[in-house]
Amino acid sequence: MLKLIQVEFLKLRRRKFIWLMLLAALFMPLAAVFYFASVKGTGVEPIEFYKWTAFSYTPWIILPVVLGMLCTMLMYNENQYDMLKQLWIVPVNKMAYFFSKFAVVLVYSVCFMLITAAASILTGVLPGYIAFDSGSVLYLLRKCMEISLLTAFAVLPILAAAAAQKGYILPVCLTLVYTFLGFILLMVNMYLHPLSSMTAIVMRDIPGVVITQPLNIPGAFLCIGVWGVASVLLAGAALKKRK
């Protein structure tokens, strides 16, 4: 399995777009620079600043879309170049293959959120909007790790859909629908959609965040778990058929 994961990273050599997508991690921190310059000014509470840069649209929209694209690209490449039969006769176990792709998504998600965290600190401290405070930095890092790990699990359905499809159009469309559905369902029922459930878990202890629905952390984990297991089963069945 470790060998497969190493190979997955070797395959990403010279795939510029995958690495360029990491720039999306800078979007909210850079947007915050302009927002705080014009609206809030300096001397802001660090958590207040990080809520803007790392705990809002990044986990709700940006990271799921980026990870969805990544899932599609990881699966589509081998389909497009008719490589699967070469892999199966190595032999590569089909489920190990799927989990190795997931490992890439997981690592990528962690890197993405670490970049977001680093950018949040830099864009907050350097212009003087927030004071450097190790406690809040550790809190930011912990939250970013939570977001990255949970979002990676929450996009398992997209990875499974990409594994079941030869093309990329459906998984890309699914990424957009899935992400925005998760965002919309946040306000309806947080425990139906893995991305809404992820938000419920992440937001549980962020000061100043008011969750209108009753907080049910086990329910949120259950939602992510059920969708995750269903996705793994779907991917297993799809890859079994795939030659």
Add this chain to the structure above:
Amino acid sequence: MSDFVIETKKLTKIYGEQTAVSSVDIHVKPGRIYGLLGRNGAGKTTIMKMILGLTPITSGEVDVFGQNIKGHEKRIYPRIGAIIETPGFYPNLTGTENLEIFAKLRGTPRPNAVKNALEVVGLPYRDKKLFSKYSLGMKQRLGIANAILHDPELLILDEPTNGLDPIGIAEVRNFIKDLSVDRGKTILISSHILSEIALLADDIGIIDHGVLLEESSMEDLEKKNRKYIQLQVSDVPKASLILERQFHVTDYAVQDEHSLRLYDTALDMAAINKALVVQDVAVISSQICNDTLEDYFKQITGGEGIA
């Protein structure tokens, strides 16, 4: 233990209502090159895919190294190298990087496996050219390099000379032959190019419309396609009588009312011609002929020839 490296029994593949492969029994012996010959769409690739477990079998059985591949993949696949259809690789990587990935996945223990495999097929090691920039011939060579990377006992090569130039074809043919002769590899190779199979194979299976029409060794096939004297005469019954009585010829065949085939090419044709003419049998022509593999292919497929 089976005497064959690959043995199929009544192998059948049906797609919807179309039978792609019908009750095929092929027998690939150890250390030999088995050529699967057939036109495009005859079912060669489907047979190879079924042997490799890449497509489900509708009915029948496949044994590889005496075992059913299903359930024994981990034991059998490392002993096989294969190219099925046009080999695909990662376009963003170089040939060396692509092979390094497969070497890593296979856990190839030999330190210079990638370098050696590339040398065998004549591709440069550590070249900076990406796979996406490779010509069709280079892609095919890389596919072959990947198939031999882990030094497998059995090679399954689906049209490996596709896209190669004439020199490349000759090179690949030579090294396939070397793999069999020098290193004792068993090779199952498919082609629609009859001359390729004729030059390479020790055994041959002729497939047409999913049916294996003939399976035999090249030696036997050559015996069947032996030389003969084609004799065209005005009166075949009378000519036959003269041949039998005067020249004691028994190994001949009557083709039609004006032609005969004499299978002993050492006969004194001058004397035969003279005897026939003297006894009022006009000799229209007499010539030494040789049935080619293509003639034979035409004959058994009942249709057009092959490239």
